[in-house]
Amino acid sequence: MMKNLLSNIKISVPEKIFLKDPESSDLGKRIIEHSILLxxxxxxxxxxxxxxxxxxxxxESSIYRYFESKHKLLLYLTSWYWAWxxxxxxxxxxxxxxxxxxxxxxxxxxxxxxxxxxxxxxVNEVKLNQIIINEYSKSYLTKEVDSENKEGxxxxxxRLIARLRDMILNVNSEYKYASSISSTIVEGALHxxxxxxxxxxxxxxxxxxxxxxxxxxxxxxxxKS
Amino acid sequence: MMKNLLSNIKISVPEKIFLKDPESSDLGKRIIEHSILLxxxxxxxxxxxxxxxxxxxxxESSIYRYFESKHKLLLYLTSWYWAWxxxxxxxxxxxxxxxxxxxxxxxxxxxxxxxxxxxxxxVNEVKLNQIIINEYSKSYLTKEVDSENKEGxxxxxxRLIARLRDMILNVNSEYKYASSISSTIVEGALHxxxxxxxxxxxxxxxxxxxxxxxxxxxxxxxxKS
DNA sequence: CAAATATGATAGTAATACTATTAAATTAGC
DNA sequence: GCTAATTTAATAGTATTACTATCATATTTG
Numbered sequence: 001m002m003k004n005l006l007s008n009i010k011i012s013v014p015e016k017i018f019l020k021d022p023e024s025s026d027l028g029k030r031i032i033e034h035s036i037l038l039x040x041x042x043x044x045x046x047x048x049x050x051x052x053x054x055x056x057x058x059x060e061s062s063i064y065r066y067f068e069s070k071h072k073l074l075l076y077l078t079s080w081y082w083a084w085x086x087x088x089x090x091x092x093x094x095x096x097x098x099x100x101x102x103x104x105x106x107x108x109x110x111x112x113x114x115x116x117x118x119x120x121x122x123v124n125e126v127k128l129n130q131i132i133i134n135e136y137s138k139s140y141l142t143k144e145v146d147s148e149n150k151e152g153x154x155x156x157x158x159r160l161i162a163r164l165r166d167m168i169l170n171v172n173s174e175y176k177y178a179s180s181i182s183s184t185i186v187e188g189a190l191h192x193x194x195x196x197x198x199x200x201x202x203x204x205x206x207x208x209x210x211x212x213x214x215x216x217x218x219x220x221x222x223x224k225s
Numbered sequence: 226m227m228k229n230l231l232s233n234i235k236i237s238v239p240e241k242i243f244l245k246d247p248e249s250s251d252l253g254k255r256i257i258e259h260s261i262l263l264x265x266x267x268x269x270x271x272x273x274x275x276x277x278x279x280x281x282x283x284x285e286s287s288i289y290r291y292f293e294s295k296h297k298l299l300l301y302l303t304s305w306y307w308a309w310x311x312x313x314x315x316x317x318x319x320x321x322x323x324x325x326x327x328x329x330x331x332x333x334x335x336x337x338x339x340x341x342x343x344x345x346x347x348v349n350e351v352k353l354n355q356i357i358i359n360e361y362s363k364s365y366l367t368k369e370v371d372s373e374n375k376e377g378x379x380x381x382x383x384r385l386i387a388r389l390r391d392m393i394l395n396v397n398s399e400y401k402y403a404s405s406i407s408s409t410i411v412e413g414a415l416h417x418x419x420x421x422x423x424x425x426x427x428x429x430x431x432x433x434x435x436x437x438x439x440x441x442x443x444x445x446x447x448x449k450s
Numbered sequence: 451c452a453a454a455t456a457t458g459a460t461a462g463t464a465a466t467a468c469t470a471t472t473a474a475a476t477t478a479g480c
Numbered sequence: 481g482c483t484a485a486t487t488t489a490a491t492a493g494t495a496t497t498a499c500t501a502t503c504a505t506a507t508t509t510g
Binding site: 042043045046134135137138140141142143145146149154158161162165176177178179180181182183184187188191192194195198199201202203204205209211214217218221222225 | 267268270271359360362363365366367368370371374379383386387390401402403404405406407408409412413416417419420423424426427428429430434436439442443446447450
């Protein structure tokens, strides 16, 4: 099943994001593992390498050998997450020949909450998903977006949106807003998840109604009209 | 016209956000005016009260008498912005009897870029709109959201979303996701504006295609199916 | 004109986000 | 198994941030 299969592939993150590949050492893996736990616990704004060092019984300066800043670490975690989602997207849609069913499956993959810890080595996917919901915007809402974008720090995310767009165009190649609806689905789903946890009055999503249902219906109605 | 009319009303912001009403003094107005210019220029992350003090020839400690933190100042600016948009929403839709036309107008108001400086006293609306696009998420993506929400710091935004939702229900009272689509339109429009400026490849919006068109079509198709 | 209030100037604090240096531990090649 | 290379740890230091506190000086108000 998925769980075992995923344990054997390596998620790849743009190399420029890190100084030294955290997958290449024990300390690196502990940095990833515990940064996810700590950011989820105290939030990215309150997160520091010093606190992380204390948690893993290591030194602040050692962490700086892997990532030049906490911002770069966030870029690493988010790239990892989107690459993981991309893998699931490709894998779970590859055997669906019907374009519309494939698209619905794709929307499900990009909009669902992660409830099960896939136990993908040292990464807690449930908590990483929470981090994406709460912190992802902060990775690109900076004055440095354009230069970082040129460096390729957002390729994984953009590639995921492009894959979803292509599946939309496969259902209706005439639809004029395939890119916009694709980016709206991915970003919008994160937002709806946030709203159901903090601003319940402005969302219809709750324990029974999911962002997946909302975006599936929305997309089908949009592209089939 | 709008420009003159707006100059005579006062936009009201939840009182708990500030320590002292910036509208009540000359220094207060200069804080608002120049914080907008400075945040737009260097970004919220690099913005400090010390830098603002230097810009307005005033003292850091004086600014702290108005806002207890730069986060509170951001909450003030965003609440002001949404209250201003809400005013425009109510005003520009009040004389449209047809529910669908009214909704389309409403979507236009909440999704358009502000191109003209309305010269609303000391507030530069064009730059404030850019700040909302680039920084709004940071105002609620914090560990303190729930307590700040209880304090009423986000009422204006939620009220705006609720107004839009009601206009949607007025077109089709059976539509199941009125709140979710309403919040998706407002948040999604900001996101599309951001994408067209920084990640062009994952949006269809550009100089000729607007987020307004995209969301108008999307909404009509969603609720009329 | 006195009292109240607002603003300015200065100083200080704990924390942040790093950099630099040196020492100790670990690993790799032979 | 030893040496060299690499990795990690420890310590110190810097500039900046996000404030608080105090006191002096303007400015406004009754």
